[in-house]
Amino acid sequence: xxxxxxxxxxxxxxxxxxxxxxxxxxxxxxxxxxxxxxxxxxxxxxxxxxxxxxxxxxxxxxxxxxxxxxxxxxxxxxxxxxxxxxxxxxxxxxxxxxxxxxxxxxxxxxxxxxxxxxxxxxxxxxxxxxxxxxxxxxxxxxxxxxxxxxxxxxxxxxxxxxxxxxxxxxxxxxxxxxxxxxxxxxxxxxxxxxxxxxxxxxxxxxxxxxxxxxxxxxxxxxxxxxxxxxxxxxxxxxxxxxxxxxxxxxxxxxxxxxxxxxxxxxxxxxxxxxxxxxxxxxxxxxxxxxxxxxxxxxxxxxxxxxxxxxxxxxxxxxxxxxxxxxxxxxxxxxxxxxxxxxxxxxxxxxxxxxxxxxxxxxxxxxxx
Amino acid sequence: xxxxxxxxxxxxxxxxxxxxxxxxxxxxxxxxxxxxxxxxxxxxxxxxxxxxxxxxxxxxxxxxxxxxxxxxxxxxxxxxxxxxxxxxxxxxxxxxxxxxxxxxxxxxxxxxxxxxxxxxxxxxxxxxxxxxxxxxxxxxxxxxxxxxxxxxxxxxxxxxxxxxxxxxxxxxxxxxxxxxxxxxxxxxxxxxxxxxxxxxxxxxxxxxxxxxxxxxxxxxxxxxxxxxxxxxxxxxxxxxxxxxxxxxxxxxxxxxxxxxxxxxxxxxxxxxxxxxxxxxxxxxxxxxxxxxxxxxxxxxxxxxxxxxxxxxxxxxxxxxxxxxxxxxxxxxxxxxxxxxxxxxxxxxxxxxxxxxxxxxxxxxxxxx
Numbered sequence: 027x028x029x030x031x032x033x034x035x036x037x038x039x040x041x042x043x044x045x046x047x048x049x050x051x052x053x054x055x056x057x058x059x060x061x062x063x064x065x066x067x068x069x070x071x072x073x074x075x076x077x078x079x080x081x082x083x084x085x086x087x088x089x090x091x092x093x094x095x096x097x098x099x100x101x102x103x104x105x106x107x108x109x110x111x112x113x114x115x116x117x118x119x120x121x122x123x124x125x126x127x128x129x130x131x132x133x134x135x136x137x138x139x140x141x142x143x144x145x146x147x148x149x150x151x152x153x154x155x156x157x158x159x160x161x162x163x164x165x166x167x168x169x170x171x172x173x174x175x176x177x178x179x180x181x182x183x184x185x186x187x188x189x190x191x192x193x194x195x196x197x198x199x200x201x202x203x204x205x206x207x208x209x210x211x212x213x214x215x216x217x218x219x220x221x222x223x224x225x226x227x228x229x230x231x232x233x234x235x236x237x238x239x240x241x242x243x244x245x246x247x248x249x250x251x252x253x254x255x256x257x258x259x260x261x262x263x264x265x266x267x268x269x270x271x272x273x274x275x276x277x278x279x280x281x282x283x284x285x286x287x288x289x290x291x292x293x294x295x296x297x298x299x300x301x302x303x304x305x306x307x308x309x310x311x312x313x314x315x316x317x318x319x320x321x322x323x324x325x326x327x328x329x330x331x332x333x334x335x336x337x338x339x340x341x342x343x344x345x346x347x348x349x350x351x352x353x354x355x356x357x358x359x360x361x362x363x364x365x366x367x368x369x370x371x372x373x374x375x376x377x378x379x380x381x382x383x384x385x386x387x388x389x390x391x392x393x394x
Numbered sequence: 395x396x397x398x399x400x401x402x403x404x405x406x407x408x409x410x411x412x413x414x415x416x417x418x419x420x421x422x423x424x425x426x427x428x429x430x431x432x433x434x435x436x437x438x439x440x441x442x443x444x445x446x447x448x449x450x451x452x453x454x455x456x457x458x459x460x461x462x463x464x465x466x467x468x469x470x471x472x473x474x475x476x477x478x479x480x481x482x483x484x485x486x487x488x489x490x491x492x493x494x495x496x497x498x499x500x501x502x503x504x505x506x507x508x509x510x511x512x513x514x515x516x517x518x519x520x521x522x523x524x525x526x527x528x529x530x531x532x533x534x535x536x537x538x539x540x541x542x543x544x545x546x547x548x549x550x551x552x553x554x555x556x557x558x559x560x561x562x563x564x565x566x567x568x569x570x571x572x573x574x575x576x577x578x579x580x581x582x583x584x585x586x587x588x589x590x591x592x593x594x595x596x597x598x599x600x601x602x603x604x605x606x607x608x609x610x611x612x613x614x615x616x617x618x619x620x621x622x623x624x625x626x627x628x629x630x631x632x633x634x635x636x637x638x639x640x641x642x643x644x645x646x647x648x649x650x651x652x653x654x655x656x657x658x659x660x661x662x663x664x665x666x667x668x669x670x671x672x673x674x675x676x677x678x679x680x681x682x683x684x685x686x687x688x689x690x691x692x693x694x695x696x697x698x699x700x701x702x703x704x705x706x707x708x709x710x711x712x713x714x715x716x717x718x719x720x721x722x723x724x725x726x727x728x729x730x731x732x733x734x735x736x737x738x739x740x741x742x743x744x745x746x747x748x749x750x751x752x753x754x755x756x757x758x759x760x761x762x
Contacts, residue, residue: 099666099693106663129663133694295474295497298467325467326501 031085039083045227047097048074058094078144082255092138158236164229166356171222172198182219182263202385224260278365283335296321307344344391353384395459407451413595415465416442426462446512450623460506526604532597534724539590540566550587550631570753592628646733651703664689675712712759721752
């Protein structure tokens with residue numbers, strides 16, 4: 027194999043596929059990036075058997091062939107090369123020479139034949155959203171997946187399509203996040219659970235431009251994302267997702283309209299007094315026009331008043347401050363509405379059209 | 395005690411004194427910052443018994459007094475307060491209230507009486523340099539102190555004054571760095587060894603402006619740095635420093651003039667192939683007009699040619715690439731001169747006036 031491409035194209039491609047290179051594995055071939063120049067285009071591929079990424083890079087193929095190269099060393103070399111054309115050449119012993127200007131690297135490759143290619147997925151109905159939308163939706167829901175594997179379904183996100191609505195849901199047993207997106211056309215009903223890791227990596231690769239599109243295909247076992255010149259294939263999480271609609275309710279006894287930034291900054295300050303692992307709640311005391319926030323720990327105490335617009339009853343309720351912070355951070359609105367029932371019932375933060383819904387369970391507290 | 399000062403002044407002061415707060419100590423009082431408003435000015439002080447820092451902050455004293463507050467929690471609180479006036483008030487039980495707008499923190503303080511004040515140092519001859527110069531000189535020498543304590547003197551830097559010249563020296567057994575500065579006046583001869591940690595912290599606090607000055611005083615046991623409204627007092631390292639001048643030589647058999655950035659980038663690329671802890675040398679082959687750099691490790695090999703201007707003999711010599719990188723990184727010249735004798739003798743990188751001298755010992759190698 028012999029190819030020539032610019033350093034910048036190579037870096038871009040390597041950065042994309044590196045997202046699916048496992049950091050630990052018992053199969054050394056998985057730690058490699060496959061450079062495939064067997065056809066008329068140069069393709070880079072990585073695959074950790076759950077998640078696979080393939081991207082095409084601009085360049086010239088002088089001699090067809092392919093080679094698998096250790097991803098870590100290859101990406102480090104490529105990144106530090108001068109900003110010029112890079113020649114990658116392999117010999118029959120899989121020795122790979124990377125030349126750029128007067129710098130010449132020589133490293134051992136592995137046979138491309140041993141590499142685990144991406145599964146071939148039958149492309150049925152294509153769901154199209156903008157890169158901006160998908161990136162935003164992931165950011166606005168990913169924080170409330172569970173990070174331990176004790177319940178596999180909680181480590182993923184539900185993608186549910188009904189008519190022309192895509193609903194993305196994540197939950198971890200203490201909170202629930204829902205984002206609703208209107209699609210440009212009607213689709214048949216679908217319900218799949220995508221691994222959280224896949225979504226995080228996809229989100230890092232997405233340019234986030236509103237003008238660029240992502241095409242998604244689902245099968246029973248896989249989801250495929252196609253955008254720019256990149257294909258991401260991921261396994262799905264098997265099993266039936268939780269019954270979300272039973273957890274939602276439109277009833278409330280207290281409604282609070284509040285400046286989002288003020289509330290976020292206040293909770294952020296309060297959490298200074300809470301050391302990691304310490305489960306001190308923030309106590310919210312909702313009165314007329316004023317909401318008082320209090321926290322108390324071994325380190326000291328803090329309280330602050332925030333001006334609010336209230337409908338309904340007064341209420342005192344406690345929360346894990348981190349859960350409020352996580353939700354408030356991803357909401358782009360200047361003002362948010364909190365809907366509460368009583369000190370034992372969940373709090374809903376949602377907009378009028380329910381484009382976003384954040385449900386947070388309260389915690390017990392001893393009134394300070 | 396009751397004081398009022400702006401959040402920004404408080405943050406600035408806390409950031410400065412935090413540099414001398416020990417991360418681990420058996421004496422909890424040392425983990426505190428002392429706020430001293432007993433006189434007409436608000437002073438913040440920290441002291442880890444080796445290094446002590448005091449800085450004055452702008453503000454109003456409503457009631458005289460002092461308090462010692464845990465540095466970590468205090469600096470976190472202060473940093474997250476709204477950008478407005480901050481009131482700090484203590485009661486007779488050392489309870490401290492920090493109020494800013496509607497946010498109110500309550501934490502326990504410690505008695506200021508228990509705090510270890512800075513030693514009082516007799517101020518004799520004042521050595522004056524610009525903040526810019528001191529910051530630069532530290533940056534250009536600090537990397538070659540030894541980081542283990544087996545030879546205490548190597549963990550510090552020699553400050554040597556003779557006539558109107560300040561010479562700053564560091565060495566770790568494999569290399570030696572010297573920076574020479576011309577002072578504005580003559581001083582009596584002095585020779586002290588300043589702890590590397592002190593210099594690193596001082597360098598972080600220095601604004602680095604060429605117009606601002608630093609005054610330095612030495613005693614037998616201490617060095618004092620005074621600048622802006624800050625005083626840094628540090629113990630010195632005891633003992634006689636190494637005889638530097640015996641290590642220096644002006645003889646050479648080979649002189650190489652080379653573009654600094656090209657050489658640095660090349661060595662930087664080569665070190666990709668060297669894993670941490672692995673002691674692979676970079677081999678430099680000096681010929682007419684061309685210098686070849688080679689490195690070989692388990693990961694692969696790399697070689698690159700650089701155009702040079704050579705006087706004297708051809709030479710092949712090996713170095714620890716890190717030592718070359720460290721020295722080249724801090725040299726501001728576009729071109730550097732390397733002076734070499736043979737494959738066993740040290741290499742000198744220095745400018746014509748010897749404002750800087752970097753001595754690097756070569757390493758054995760097997761020609762690749």
